[in-house]
Amino acid sequence: MNERKDDLLERLFALKAHGTTVRTEILAGVTTYLTMAYIIFVNPAILSQAGMDFGAVFVATCLAAAAGSLIMGLYANYPVALAPGMGLNAYFAYTVVPQFGGDWRLALGCVFASGVLFLALSLSPLREWLVNAIPRSLKYGIGAGIGFFLAMIGLQNAGIVIDHPATLVTLGDVGATSALLAMAGFVALVALYYRRVPGAIMLIILGVTLAAVLLGLQPLEGIADMPPSLAPTFLQFDIRGAFETGFVTIVFVFLLVDLLDTTGTLVSAG
Numbered sequence: 001m002n003e004r005k006d007d008l009l010e011r012l013f014a015l016k017a018h019g020t021t022v023r024t025e026i027l028a029g030v031t032t033y034l035t036m037a038y039i040i041f042v043n044p045a046i047l048s049q050a051g052m053d054f055g056a057v058f059v060a061t062c063l064a065a066a067a068g069s070l071i072m073g074l075y076a077n078y079p080v081a082l083a084p085g086m087g088l089n090a091y092f093a094y095t096v097v098p099q100f101g102g103d104w105r106l107a108l109g110c111v112f113a114s115g116v117l118f119l120a121l122s123l124s125p126l127r128e129w130l131v132n133a134i135p136r137s138l139k140y141g142i143g144a145g146i147g148f149f150l151a152m153i154g155l156q157n158a159g160i161v162i163d164h165p166a167t168l169v170t171l172g173d174v175g176a177t178s179a180l181l182a183m184a185g186f187v188a189l190v191a192l193y194y195r196r197v198p199g200a201i202m203l204i205i206l207g208v209t210l211a212a213v214l215l216g217l218q219p220l221e222g223i224a225d226m227p228p229s230l231a232p233t234f235l236q237f238d239i240r241g242a243f244e245t246g247f248v249t250i251v252f253v254f255l256l257v258d259l260l261d262t263t264g265t266l267v268s269a270g
Contacts, residue, residue, distance in 0.1 A: 013077060025079075031202040032081050039065065039083045042153065050093035050104045055228025062227075085261055087149060088254060096250055108237035110247060114254035121259070131263050142264020158182035178217050181208060 009015060009022060044057035061084055068082030092107055100106040121127045152169075155161045159179045164170035173179060185208040192200035212218040 012074075027199050027202070028079070031199060031205075034202050034205040036065070036081060036083055038153070039086065042086065043084050043089055046089045046093050047104075050097040050107070051102060052104050053228075053232035056230050056233040059227050059230050060233065080266065085258065086153070087146070087261060088257055091253070091257070099250075103238070105236050105238040107250075108233075109239040110250045110254060112237045113239060113247070114251045114258065117251070117255050118258055121255075127259075130259065134260070134263060136267075139264045139267040142260055143267065146261065146265055154182070177215055178212075181211055181215070181217070184208075 013025075015021060015025070040058065040061055043061045044052075044054045047057045048054040065081070065083040072078055072080055072082050092111065096107040096110065097104050121130075152161070158181075159172045159176050160174060160182060161169050162172040174183070185204050188207070189200060189204040192203065197203070209218070213220050
């Protein structure tokens with residue numbers, strides 16, 4: 001039975017040709033999930049500030065990430081996980097929705113239209129031409145910029161950096177328990193990574209999370225529960241209304257940022 005499973009996995013993913021094993025891929029998959037799991041909570045937290053239902057966005061985020069990652073792995077056979085972008089959601093919540101008078105349904109109409117255009121562009125030779133036309137330095141720069149953005153989110157959640165009315169960002173209370181735990185986790189991660197310990201990122205994420213629960217920084221409200229309903233946001237976009245209120249410019253911005261974001265991330269990660 002095990003030999004049959006190994007043959008199936010080899011035919012699907014060509015593991016030997018890529019110099020990897022089933023164990024390595026499972027460990028990498030779990031590590032990738034734990035590394036990107038913050039999106040499950042940060043994305044609905046941002047979009048809920050635009051008036052969207054937190055639970056519905058939470059479920060939609062999980063489903064979108066699962067579907068995209070499965071297609072990338074099973075169809076494209078490329079070891080990259082996909083999830084909702086963490087730059088466009090801020091633009092959506094803090095710029096587009098206020099521009100539409102707080103009506104997130106109009107903003108979703110723009111997102112839907114840009115998604116259709118992005119899909120059409122991806123299925124045409126034009127997408128490849130555009131990707132090849134972007135300088136390699138810019139592609140790497142986009143990836144680095146996204147990394148700094150995510151690092152800033154982590155530093156802010158840990159309380160290491162905080163808002164400041166004059167300089168926008170300033171040093172927080174680095175003596176706080178949350179900040180000390182985050183810094184200790186980072187130092188331990190660098191040490192384990194330097195020692196080439198397998199699954200270093202996964203071990204540190206699990207260790208810091210457990211420590212946060214034991215220290216009372218993160219309340220443990222349970223392990224499993226029924227998912228919230230998608231009904232409050234499912235198909236609740238208003239394309240017709242968006243057409244009447246500055247539609248073209250916003251759709252173009254969504255499309256352009258999405259194109260550069262995905263291209264830079266894919267090139268730098270791959």
